[in-house]
Amino acid sequence: MCALVYLSVLTNVFSQVEITKWEFEGGTPSPAVGSGTLTNLGGISNIFSTGIAPNTVSAEGTTGTTRGTFGYNTSNYPSASNGAKTAGVQFSVSTIDYKDIQIAADIRHSNTSANKVVLQYTTNGTDWIDATTYGTPAGGDNWYLRTYDFRLITSVNNNANFAVRYVTDFDGATYLAAKSTSNYATTGTIRFDNVVLKGVANTAALTTPKSNTWFVSNSTLTLSELPTSTIEVYTLTGSKAAAYKPAKIIDLNLFKGIYILKIDGKPAKITIR
Known part of the structure; x- marks a missing residue:
């Protein structure tokens, strides 16, 4: 990681x-x-x-x-x-x-x-x-x-x-x-x-989720608000890489690569190097 x-x-x-x-x-x-x-x-x-x-x-x-x-x-x-x-x-x-x-x-x-x-x-x-x-x-x-x-x-x-x-x-x-x-x-x-x-x-409409303030550091996702639904991570081919129960601190434990992160249904991209 x-x-x-x-x-x-x-x-x-x-x-x-x-x-x-x-x-x-x-x-x-x-x-x-x-x-x-x-x-x-x-x-x-x-x-x-x-x-x-x-x-x-x-x-x-x-x-x-x-x-x-x-x-x-x-x-x-x-x-x-x-x-x-x-x-x-x-x-x-x-x-x-x-x-x-x-x-x-x-x-x-x-x-x-x-x-x-x-x-x-x-x-x-x-x-x-x-x-x-x-x-x-x-x-x-x-x-x-x-x-x-x-x-x-x-x-x-x-x-x-x-x-x-x-x-x-x-x-x-x-x-x-x-x-x-x-x-x-x-x-x-x-x-x-x-x-x-x-x-x-949708590349024209996609934004960071508005309902949560969040950031990722050292493969740890930190949110200021508890999400209302499961947090999901997808690969660029559309396969689900991981899913996490709602929490304010989550160890993503992902390999290097680019992923789509969904928080409360709102997608954004994360790149892990």
Whole structure:
């Protein structure tokens, strides 16, 4: 480890890092990484049911034999001919200091759930735009990896009002079931797990975190205020190098190199020589 650490604003294009992640472990709707808000829409209800392990799901669908502990399981959707694109879940995440936004989520449809889910987004918190529609090619009782790339939609960058929502939609004039031989039912379930929003630190907006006064010396991070969330360190390739519980003094114990340090969701660059 080295004796000198230099702090500066990012001046290069770096790989994506996790802005916010929901894993639902422990049966909580709060993010495991970063900050954000999860909201039920259209009168649906939820319980916490068996989830799916990260990176085990394909877009084509899988039964998901490798499972995590919990997923966010929703039901009580509208009747077959009512409320297209009104019911589902919303994830609100500020993208301040980030650009090149992408999202991924593992979503499971039961046999009698709707076979179509629309991903919508907003840049002002009021008006919603359809981004894409997902189907259920493998039928129900399958997990699907749902991804979307917002990198060409610059209005979502550096935006405090950014949010996405996954809502069920008609297939024709009514909802149809995820399994072609089943009938749609309001009790059909749609389960969410491993919802991850990623982005690249925005070089134009990036600043030292405003909520904490901090410095690094001899590989020790010192803060004047206790952070509200986990402190994270990423490599320039986007891999997480370390994570630390909130504290005012932290031994980073990093090798020489350049890293992205996130304190209360605000990224900055540290160079350890």
